[in-house]
Amino acid sequence: MKLIHLTDTHLVAPKERLYGLNPAVRLEAAVADIRAHHADAVLAIITGDLTHWGEEVAYAQLRSCLARLPMPWVPMVGNHDRRAACLEMLTGAPRDANGFVQGWRDTPQGRCLFLDTLDEGSDAGKLCDRRLAWLEETLAATPREMPLLLFMHHPPLAVGIHQMDRIALAESAHFARVIEPFRARIRHLFFGHVHRPICGSWRGIPFSSLRGTNHQVWFDLNVNAEHLTSHEPPAYGVVLIDEESVVVHAHDYMDRSPRRPFAVAGLDERAYAMGAF
Numbered sequence: 001m002k003l004i005h006l007t008d009t010h011l012v013a014p015k016e017r018l019y020g021l022n023p024a025v026r027l028e029a030a031v032a033d034i035r036a037h038h039a040d041a042v043l044a045i046i047t048g049d050l051t052h053w054g055e056e057v058a059y060a061q062l063r064s065c066l067a068r069l070p071m072p073w074v075p076m077v078g079n080h081d082r083r084a085a086c087l088e089m090l091t092g093a094p095r096d097a098n099g100f101v102q103g104w105r106d107t108p109q110g111r112c113l114f115l116d117t118l119d120e121g122s123d124a125g126k127l128c129d130r131r132l133a134w135l136e137e138t139l140a141a142t143p144r145e146m147p148l149l150l151f152m153h154h155p156p157l158a159v160g161i162h163q164m165d166r167i168a169l170a171e172s173a174h175f176a177r178v179i180e181p182f183r184a185r186i187r188h189l190f191f192g193h194v195h196r197p198i199c200g201s202w203r204g205i206p207f208s209s210l211r212g213t214n215h216q217v218w219f220d221l222n223v224n225a226e227h228l229t230s231h232e233p234p235a236y237g238v239v240l241i242d243e244e245s246v247v248v249h250a251h252d253y254m255d256r257s258p259r260r261p262f263a264v265a266g267l268d269e270r271a272y273a274m275g276a277f
């Protein structure tokens, strides 16, 4: 089974730029690449910061970009989003009984759970009691034989980049307690927010994150480092899942560096490798 993970698209009003880049143009390039190479994916998930300012025009722009995806897609909210505008403009967004942008969807490799960690007015992540109660009920109601895949915007752990760790998920310990009885069935945790390719494990749960499709967060582990955004290349994730493994590829879809075969029949391999690229 193949999934597409997109994150931090940060759309703005049409023709506006964000940190010197046009978010819609870069998202359109991602969608075109996905159409060309991964039309067989069963689902695409966008883990929040769909827009930068939470404006309705930006959600409309996102909707028109993503409408060209050949598979169903699930938009999630991040700290830059506005819940009401997201739900108003994106009718396919998940929604729980309390109006949070949360939900789940079953796939051939298990149940995907989408969490709403938005705390409007703050950049940090929040899972309030009502959202955690929904999560607990949903996990308990999932058939025991079903594996679980979790998606959220804010990481529940510190990744070592001080300025991002300050605005990670606040209720990490509470969240950990809720998922603990189901931990063995959680095959992977996907998040956004950090605008960087990071993978590892948290409390035994494998996780991965990705660069966004617009601007990035510069890598610096110094606690006194200035918080910098960068034009490192955008990426999207291609996730391959079967009974044995979860494989996450981060694809720099706008990379235009030269490529050529490793070897050419009839040419001396050494001379070819040492020749001009």
Ligand SMILES: [Fe+2]
Residues within 6 Å of the ligand: 008, 010, 048, 049, 078, 080, 193, 194, 195, 212
């Ligand atoms: Fe973001």
